[in-house]
Amino acid sequence: xxxxxxxxxxxxxxxxxxxxxxxxxxxxxxxxxxxxxxxxxxxxxxxxxxxxxxxxxxxxxxxxxxxxxxxxxxxxxxxxxxxxxxxxxxxxxxxxxxxxxxxxxxxxxxxxxxxxxxxxxxxxxxxxxxxxxxxxxxxxxxxxxxxxxxxxxxxxxxxxxxxxxxxxxxxxxxxxxxxxxxxxxxxxxxxxxxxxxxxxxxxxxxxxxxxxxxxxxxxxxxxxxxxxxxxxxxxxxxxxxxxxxxxxxxxxxxxxxxxxxxxxxxxxxxxxxxxxxxxxxxxxxxxxxxxxxxxxxxxxxxxxxxxxxxxxxxxxxxxxxxxxxxxxxxxxxxxxxxxxxxxxxxxxx
Numbered sequence: 001x002x003x004x005x006x007x008x009x010x011x012x013x014x015x016x017x018x019x020x021x022x023x024x025x026x027x028x029x030x031x032x033x034x035x036x037x038x039x040x041x042x043x044x045x046x047x048x049x050x051x052x053x054x055x056x057x058x059x060x061x062x063x064x065x066x067x068x069x070x071x072x073x074x075x076x077x078x079x080x081x082x083x084x085x086x087x088x089x090x091x092x093x094x095x096x097x098x099x100x101x102x103x104x105x106x107x108x109x110x111x112x113x114x115x116x117x118x119x120x121x122x123x124x125x126x127x128x129x130x131x132x133x134x135x136x137x138x139x140x141x142x143x144x145x146x147x148x149x150x151x152x153x154x155x156x157x158x159x160x161x162x163x164x165x166x167x168x169x170x171x172x173x174x175x176x177x178x179x180x181x182x183x184x185x186x187x188x189x190x191x192x193x194x195x196x197x198x199x200x201x202x203x204x205x206x207x208x209x210x211x212x213x214x215x216x217x218x219x220x221x222x223x224x225x226x227x228x229x230x231x232x233x234x235x236x237x238x239x240x241x242x243x244x245x246x247x248x249x250x251x252x253x254x255x256x257x258x259x260x261x262x263x264x265x266x267x268x269x270x271x272x273x274x275x276x277x278x279x280x281x282x283x284x285x286x287x288x289x290x291x292x293x294x295x296x297x298x299x300x301x302x303x304x305x306x307x308x309x310x311x312x313x314x315x316x317x318x319x320x321x322x323x324x325x326x327x328x329x330x331x332x333x334x335x336x337x338x339x340x341x342x343x344x345x346x347x348x349x
Contacts, residue, residue, distance in 0.1 A: 004287055008274050011283050012246075015276060016201025023089075025207045029119060029214065033089045041093035047100060054100060059111070061136045064129050066113040067092045071104035077145045077300060079108045080137050080174075082130055082162070084153030084278065086183075086211035087118045098281050102150070105293050106300045111137050115158075122217030123226055130162045138172045146175040146305040152278050153249075154211075156182025160228040160256070163236050176303040177239045178296055181277045182256065183249055184229040186212040186221040190251030199246040201276050208248075229256055237306070238266040240299040242292055244275030270295050 022035040044056045057068040081099055083090040092114045099110045115129035138147060151159035156179035166173050193205050216226055224231035229252065239260060243253035250271070257267045272279050272288045280292040 005274075008286060008288070011286060012201055012274075012276055015282055019202035023202065023207070025204070025210065029088045029117070033091075033117075036085070036089050036094050037091065040095075040097075041091070042097045043093075044096065047096065051100065054103075056096075059136075061113065061133055064113055064115070064132055065092065066111055066133060067096070067099075069096065069099045069103050069110045069112060071100050072107045075103070075107055075109040077106065077108045077148060078111065078137060079103075079106060079148040079150055079300075080111050080113070080130075080134055080159075082115065082149070082151035082155035082158045083112065084151065084155045084181075084183075085117070086208065087123075087126055087154045087158075087215035088211050089117065090155070101284065101293075105297055106148075108148070108300070118211075118217065119214040123215050123219055126158055126215070127161055127165065127225060130158055131165060134162060134166065134174075135171070146300070146303050147172075148176050148178065148300060148303070149174040150178040150180075151182070152180035152281055154183050154215075156180055157184045157186075157228055157252075160184055161225045161231070164224060164228055164231045164233070167235050173235075173237050175306050176237050176300065178242075178299065179239060179253075179256075180242045180280060181244065181247060181249055182241065182252060183208070184227065184252040184256050186216060186227045188212070190249065190255065192250040192252075192254075193248045196246055196248045196250060200248045201246075203248050203277055205248070229259065232263075233260045233265055234263045236260065236265050238299075238303060239268070240296065241267060241269045242272065242280065242295070243269075244272045244277060244279050246275060247277040249277060268295075268299060 018039070022039055023032050027035070047054060048056070051071065053071070053073065055070040059066040059068055079102065081095070081102060083095040092112050095112055099112045102108070103110045111133060113129055113133040115133075116125040134149065149159045149162060159177055159179060160182060163173060163177060188205060188209060197204065212221055219226055221227055222230055241253045241257055243250050253269065257269045260267045270292060272292060275288050276282070279286070280289045283289050284293070
């Protein structure tokens, strides 16, 4: 077996075992949160020792706790990152290291909000918090170049819902979006949920169904702001979508790409060969993850600020990108305009 294939197999096995322990379906949301904090929370002081040039700043956005994370001396863009966790767990502390890598890779200031979690705070609390964070970012960082929104898993779906709400309100939209393994359909109708049930290392239908019920809390799960796959996607900004070919949420990405392209939204898709849910974040040492990060870098480098706003339910011309074909396993780079801007040689990436 080739060395990289062995690394993939061993990494996926270890990842799956850890995730099954941390997020055993029999555990309560609070127990899952405690497990995740114990496993993944990284204090600012520790990251500061490892990366002395990194900058961390606590924020309070109308009472919403958040953090500004900068890993590059001269950030060229700003990015709102919405963490994953099934709308039930996840925090600034558990995503701080990942946000630092994202800042370094994208040469961006990353704003990471601690949005409210279900079941204590069901829909639309997380979406309201995401909108508050975006409004703060878009009103205070006008001179920093392009503005992006990004997220993984539930955070990827939340980012999509946020863009739909902003579009409907005629508010400023992001210049681009990066969605990693986005959960876009809380009704769980994707074929891959069952087709990949034996290949996904830790997510199962019953597990995500329980999280969906906690977040929806009586709302119809097909509502567009809960399942943004069902939303009118016209006028949304260019999107980069990433998913692993072994995860049960694969079809949430593929169907989103198909529906967005059908209404003229520029979409690039990268499907990781042999990869699991959130693989660029959870398994960054794999070559497939390095390819994914290079793809993210090229996407943000190729996106120019558009000062984009959209009147409710209208179609907006999106300049500068052409819809591309879905890239399937084995994955390859998504073609995009490359930037000649230099970047540090070493860092947290």
